[in-house]
Amino acid sequence: MSLALWVPIVGLFTLALLFALFSVTAARFTGPHRYNRAKLDAYECGIEPTPQPIGGGRFPVKFYLTAMLFIVFDIEIIFLYPWAVSFNALGLFGFVEMLLFIGTVFVAYAYVWRRGGLDWD
Amino acid sequence: MILTQEALKLPQINYVALSPMLILFGAATVGVLVEAFAGRGRRYPVQLGLSLVSLVAALVMVVRVAHTRELTAGGAVAVDGPALFLEGTLAVLGIVALLLVAERSLEPGGPFVAVAAVTAGTEADRVQAQRRDAGTEVYPLLLFALGGMMLFVSANDLLTMFVALEVFSLPLYLMCGLARRRRLLSQEAALKYFLLGAFASAFFLFGIAMIYGYAGQINFAAIHEAIQSSTNDRILLYLGLALLAIGLLFKAAAVPFHVWTPDVYQGAPTPVTAFMAACTKVAAFGALLRVIYVAFERTAWDLRLVIGGIAVLTMVVGSVLAVTQTDIKRLLAYSSIANAGYLLVGVLAVGGNGNHDGLASSMFYLVAYGFSVVAAFGVVTLVRDADGEATHLSRWAGLGRRSPLYAGLFTFLLLAFAGIPLTSGFTSKFAVFGAALASGQAWLVVLGAITSVILAFPYLRVVVLVWLSEPGENTPTVSIPGALTSAALAIGALATLLLGIAPQPLLDLSSRAAEFVR
Numbered sequence: 001m002s003l004a005l006w007v008p009i010v011g012l013f014t015l016a017l018l019f020a021l022f023s024v025t026a027a028r029f030t031g032p033h034r035y036n037r038a039k040l041d042a043y044e045c046g047i048e049p050t051p052q053p054i055g056g057g058r059f060p061v062k063f064y065l066t067a068m069l070f071i072v073f074d075i076e077i078i079f080l081y082p083w084a085v086s087f088n089a090l091g092l093f094g095f096v097e098m099l100l101f102i103g104t105v106f107v108a109y110a111y112v113w114r115r116g117g118l119d120w121d
Numbered sequence: 122m123i124l125t126q127e128a129l130k131l132p133q134i135n136y137v138a139l140s141p142m143l144i145l146f147g148a149a150t151v152g153v154l155v156e157a158f159a160g161r162g163r164r165y166p167v168q169l170g171l172s173l174v175s176l177v178a179a180l181v182m183v184v185r186v187a188h189t190r191e192l193t194a195g196g197a198v199a200v201d202g203p204a205l206f207l208e209g210t211l212a213v214l215g216i217v218a219l220l221l222v223a224e225r226s227l228e229p230g231g232p233f234v235a236v237a238a239v240t241a242g243t244e245a246d247r248v249q250a251q252r253r254d255a256g257t258e259v260y261p262l263l264l265f266a267l268g269g270m271m272l273f274v275s276a277n278d279l280l281t282m283f284v285a286l287e288v289f290s291l292p293l294y295l296m297c298g299l300a301r302r303r304r305l306l307s308q309e310a311a312l313k314y315f316l317l318g319a320f321a322s323a324f325f326l327f328g329i330a331m332i333y334g335y336a337g338q339i340n341f342a343a344i345h346e347a348i349q350s351s352t353n354d355r356i357l358l359y360l361g362l363a364l365l366a367i368g369l370l371f372k373a374a375a376v377p378f379h380v381w382t383p384d385v386y387q388g389a390p391t392p393v394t395a396f397m398a399a400c401t402k403v404a405a406f407g408a409l410l411r412v413i414y415v416a417f418e419r420t421a422w423d424l425r426l427v428i429g430g431i432a433v434l435t436m437v438v439g440s441v442l443a444v445t446q447t448d449i450k451r452l453l454a455y456s457s458i459a460n461a462g463y464l465l466v467g468v469l470a471v472g473g474n475g476n477h478d479g480l481a482s483s484m485f486y487l488v489a490y491g492f493s494v495v496a497a498f499g500v501v502t503l504v505r506d507a508d509g510e511a512t513h514l515s516r517w518a519g520l521g522r523r524s525p526l527y528a529g530l531f532t533f534l535l536l537a538f539a540g541i542p543l544t545s546g547f548t549s550k551f552a553v554f555g556a557a558l559a560s561g562q563a564w565l566v567v568l569g570a571i572t573s574v575i576l577a578f579p580y581l582r583v584v585v586l587v588w589l590s591e592p593g594e595n596t597p598t599v600s601i602p603g604a605l606t607s608a609a610l611a612i613g614a615l616a617t618l619l620l621g622i623a624p625q626p627l628l629d630l631s632s633r634a635a636e637f638v639r
Binding site for chain 1: 158
């Protein structure tokens with residue numbers, strides 16, 4: 001394998017690095033410096049940050065549970081999209097396999113539902 | 122790019138040959154539904170019955186397809202001699218471990234936590250420990266783990282093997298944290314095992330990527346082909362194999378990837394420790410043998426000094442540190458590490474020219490060690506005081522006077538670990554060392570013999586402590602086991618004795634099975 005294939009990639013990385021360095025440096029010299037509280041906070045998708053565990057108490061375990069459930073059903077969707085795209089090629093076999101897969105995830109859903117994982121309080 | 126919609130070539134799947142693991146996965150899924158819909162009081166008998174029936178059914182199916190030798194599911198799973206032999210082993214050891222897991226007469230509610238969400242060490246936790254019921258999630262978890270282990274020993278490409286690794290690891294992490302008493306220790310064990318296990322999985326995955334980079338394939342037979350013919354730089358191959366081996370040796374608890382073992386074995390509920398010591402070893406070594414024999418036969422031969430070095434380190438560190446232990450579960454953990462070293466000696470006895478003694482003797486060793494170690498941890502569950510199990514060695518002093526039967530049983534099992542003749546420990550070590558000698562690995566055999574002698578010392582120390590000391594006020598009582606534990610102890614001890622005096626049928630079986638399909 002020749003190394004020449006990698007030259008464009010190395011070039012791209014160099015450009016990216018230069019651009020990042022340039023932006024950070026330029027902002028430092030050209031931008032106004034007016035700090036306020038919000039600017040110094042941790043970035044959390046624009047919403048008010050939730051109380052932090054240090055000093056601010058503990059997180060209820062419910063958040064963790066919700067996040068975990070989200071991942072389970074999120075992953076299910078990831079498998080559904082490519083299956084839907086190549087449904088014709090996969091045919092009946094793929095359909096049955098996907099039913100089995102959804103069925104197993106549904107078992108997990110039934111467990112969560114019956115054991116109160118979906119109740120917030 | 123326009124996707125062509127031509128029909129895919131669907132894989133041929135031999136469902137009958139795969140039925141042992143399919144039964145376990147199916148039963149585990151039903152078990153989750155039982156957890157969801159059955160009333161609290163009815164879950165225990167239903168789960169126990171379901172687990173037992175499915176494990177027996179899996180074992181029956183293994184026997185029924187015993188002569189199958191083929192690749193199925195598009196070459197992703199191999200159903201061959203070693204796979205079926207180890208699947209059967211996993212089913213039997215799984216049944217024995219299940220008996221220990223299901224025991225509820227030793228303490229009210231059994232060894233598992235009743236309300237897992239309660240913070241450890243609080244007043245609510247003390248109430249929890251007194252409850253007469255327990256969570257029953259452990260049964261589906263056990264079945265998922267066993268199904269994953271069966272897939273692990275029969276996986277025929279690297280990705281299937283990785284998926285199987287995760288399928289059996291995740292339930293194990295959870296099971297470690299389920300102890301009813303000493304919950305902080307148990308949760309610490311679960312967290313340590315999880316974090317280190319996640320690292321090991323990452324190494325494994327990196328290894329797959331490297332090997333794919335070298336061979337352009339993940340199928341074992343194709344990797345074997347590529348190693349024979351490829352002109353690519355071998356650095357990728359060696360790096361990949363090394364990373365892959367780290368992932369596997371972590372599960373096998375070989376030095377220097379063993380640091381989790383004592384803490385996890387000590388913190389986990391003792392029945393779960395028994396399950397891990399027996400079944401995880403089978404799974405890890407089954408996969409290691411397949412990877413080395415099927416995919417990397419020649420490369421492994423190049424790397425035999427490295428693997429040999431790991432084997433020596435494992436034997437030496439395991440046996441020397443076992444001498445210094447003061448807790449019976451940690452002692453058995455270090456003994457399990459040393460045994461991983463002896464198993465590595467068997468793995469290294471790669472014959473090459475159609476000689477599969479190393480493979481056969483390693484599989485025999487896994488069976489023999491599995492039965493003994495389950496029974497040994499079974500005895501540990503019996504020695505109790507008001508706080509639960511009394512595992513500190515000083516507490517075991519004079520136990521022989523309190524309960525000659527169980528002290529005698531434990532002594533017998535320790536003698537088996539030490540490799541005394543007429544026990545399975547002797548025949549299995551003899552088989553493994555014999556195979557290593559035949560393939561010219563005398564240096565490993567010499568070191569194996571030396572470490573066996575070192576390892577005999579801590580065992581004998583326990584024996585002396587149990588029999589030759591007077592029982593003090595601190596000596597705990599030995600509980601009368603219920604029917605389930607009694608059955609597990611009887612099976613384990615009988616197998617240890619039978620494989621010691623009449624090992625030939627199983628040796629024959631293992632050497633008939635010792636042929637991988639490529």
